[in-house]
Amino acid sequence: MSKDRHQTLGLSDQDVIEMFETMLLARKLDERMWLLNRSGKIPFVVSCQGQEAAQVGAAFALNREKDYVLPYYRDLGVVLAFGMTAKEIMLSGFAKAEDPNSGGRQMPGHFGQKKNRIVTGSSPVTTQVPHAVGVALAGKMEKKDIVTFTTFGEGSSNQGDFHEGANFAGVHKLPVIFMCENNKYAISVPIEKQLACEKVSDRAIGYGMPGYTIDGNDPLAVYEVVKEAADRGRRGEGPTLIEAVSYRLTPHSSDDDDRAYRNQDEVAEAKQKDPLVTFATYLREVKVLTEESEKEINDKITKLVNEATDYAEDAPYAEPESALTHVYGN
Numbered sequence: 001m002s003k004d005r006h007q008t009l010g011l012s013d014q015d016v017i018e019m020f021e022t023m024l025l026a027r028k029l030d031e032r033m034w035l036l037n038r039s040g041k042i043p044f045v046v047s048c049q050g051q052e053a054a055q056v057g058a059a060f061a062l063n064r065e066k067d068y069v070l071p072y073y074r075d076l077g078v079v080l081a082f083g084m085t086a087k088e089i090m091l092s093g094f095a096k097a098e099d100p101n102s103g104g105r106q107m108p109g110h111f112g113q114k115k116n117r118i119v120t121g122s123s124p125v126t127t128q129v130p131h132a133v134g135v136a137l138a139g140k141m142e143k144k145d146i147v148t149f150t151t152f153g154e155g156s157s158n159q160g161d162f163h164e165g166a167n168f169a170g171v172h173k174l175p176v177i178f179m180c181e182n183n184k185y186a187i188s189v190p191i192e193k194q195l196a197c198e199k200v201s202d203r204a205i206g207y208g209m210p211g212y213t214i215d216g217n218d219p220l221a222v223y224e225v226v227k228e229a230a231d232r233g234r235r236g237e238g239p240t241l242i243e244a245v246s247y248r249l250t251p252h253s254s255d256d257d258d259r260a261y262r263n264q265d266e267v268a269e270a271k272q273k274d275p276l277v278t279f280a281t282y283l284r285e286v287k288v289l290t291e292e293s294e295k296e297i298n299d300k301i302t303k304l305v306n307e308a309t310d311y312a313e314d315a316p317y318a319e320p321e322s323a324l325t326h327v328y329g330n
Contacts, residue, residue, distance in 0.1 A: 004286055005220050009227070011060075013288045019060055019219055020279055020289070021297055023052040026077040027276055028305050029086055030250075033093050033108070037254045041313065042093045046109040048076040050249035051181050053275030055151075056081055057222030058179055058244070062149055062230055068117045068135050070128040070150040073109035074181065078151065083116035086304045090312035097318035103325070104318045126156040129165035129178065136174040136239075147175045147233040149226075154243075155186025157200045163207075166241065170207035175233030177226060178241045181216060183248035188261040204241040216244030217275040220282075249274070 006016045026048050036042040048055065055077030062069070064082055071078045076089065088100050095104040100113045101120070112120025119135065121128050132150035139146040156162055157180050169176045180200045184191050197203065204211025210232075214221045222244055229240035247270035251258040258267070283289035 005282075006286070006288075009220060009224055011220075011223070015060065016220075016283060016288060017293075017297075019056050019223075020283060021301065022056045022059075022081050023077060023219070023276055023279065024297065025086060025301050025304065026052045026055070026080055028301050029080075029089055029308070030076060032305050032309060033090075034250075034254065036093065036309070042108070043095070044108055045093070045254040046073050046107075047248070047250040047253070048074045050270065050274065051183060051216065051244075051246050052077045053219040053279060054179070054181050054216035054222050054244035054246055057219030058149065058151075058177075058226040058242075060219075061223045061226035062147065066117070066144075066146055067230070068119060068132070068139075068146060068148045070119045070132040070135070070148065071111050071121060072125070072128060072151050072153065072156070072181070073111075073121065074153075074183075075111065075151055076109075078149075079111045079113070079116075079118055082118055084111070084113060084118065086308035087311050088113075090308040091315060094312045094315070095317070096312055096315040097322070098315055103322060105323060126152055126159040126161040128152065129156070129159075129161045130168070132176050132178075133165040133169045133174060136169065136176040136233075137172065140172075140174060145234060147177060147230045149177045149179065149230075151179045151181055153186060154180055154182040154184075154191060154200050155189065155194055156180075157203065158194060166203070166207040166209070166239070169239040170209050173236065173238035175236075176239045177229045177233065178239065179226070180241070180243045182243050182245045185248055185252070185258075185262065187252045187256065188258075190262075200243040201241055207239075207241075209239045209241055211241040211243070213243040213245060216246035217273050217278060219275065219279055246275070247273070 033045045037045045059078045059081030091099040092101050093108050110121050128150050132148045136148040199213045201211030201213040212225050
């Protein structure tokens with residue numbers, strides 16, 4: 001990475017430190033949830049590990065005061081950047097009453113929080129894509145200066161929801177950004193068995209929008225392309241398809257054994273390009289991060305994660321009757 005790439009992109013030293021902190025918080029929360037799962041305290045984890053750079057780089061390129069995000073289940077970095085707290089993430093993991101996503105009724109990773117314009121996700125994959133298009137359409141009809149941003153895995157790019165959403169957005173020139181987080185595996189299916197085309201971004205031309213494939217391990221590369229896409233959307237020039245290529249460093253979820261379908265040497269090789277390590281290296285090179293400040297950040301985040309874990313573990317579960325809230329008319 002060249003010397004002061006972030007300043008060329010209009011990012012201050014403080015901005016990139018905040019990006020690094022958000023990536024690190026996502027990673028540390030995720031690692032803690034695996035430990036809690038393996039010790040029998042929380043039922044399920046679906047990881048962001050390896051994809052934090054794409055998530056945080058993109059979120060920082062949006063207007064976090066007014067844009068809408070429709071994340072997929074791995075997008076811990078996006079929702080933290082948009083205002084969810086470590087405590088709220090842990091409440092969701094423990095399925096407690098205060099969980100902002102669903103009051104403890106939905107699986108972890110099904111994010112939703114009205115005040116931060118995080119539109120709730122569902123378990124069938126890719127349903128968030130047409131929803132993002134609908135929010136963008138509503139924004140355009142109401143003449144609001146908003147962009148919607150939605151993410152999905154490369155497996156989801158084969159679903160009908162993606163194609164219908166992309167086609168509608170292209171026809172109506174809607175301010176929506178489609179970001180595929182290509183982590184090379186749809187659960188156990190490798191990319192070469194999912195797509196006949198070379199890149200997910202090759203699909204953009206069929207829907208009349210530009211398509212870009214970028215290094216998803218580089219938060220600054222992602223920031224640059226998402227910022228351009230957001231500006232295009234605000235100018236009324238329509239949607240953009242972005243493919244951020246990274247690698248899923250964990251099994252698909254805490255219920256999956258990835259040794260059954262991928263070589264562990266491949267995983268070890270991917271860890272050499274861990275975005276947390278490479279971004280920290282860049283920040284040290286440009287003298288934004290020192291040994292001392294890195295230790296301070298690590299200590300601060302460890303404290304945050306510990307406090308969030310303790311709070312969520314002690315918090316009350318929902319009343320059994322609440323299982324029917326918002327399901328039937330009262």
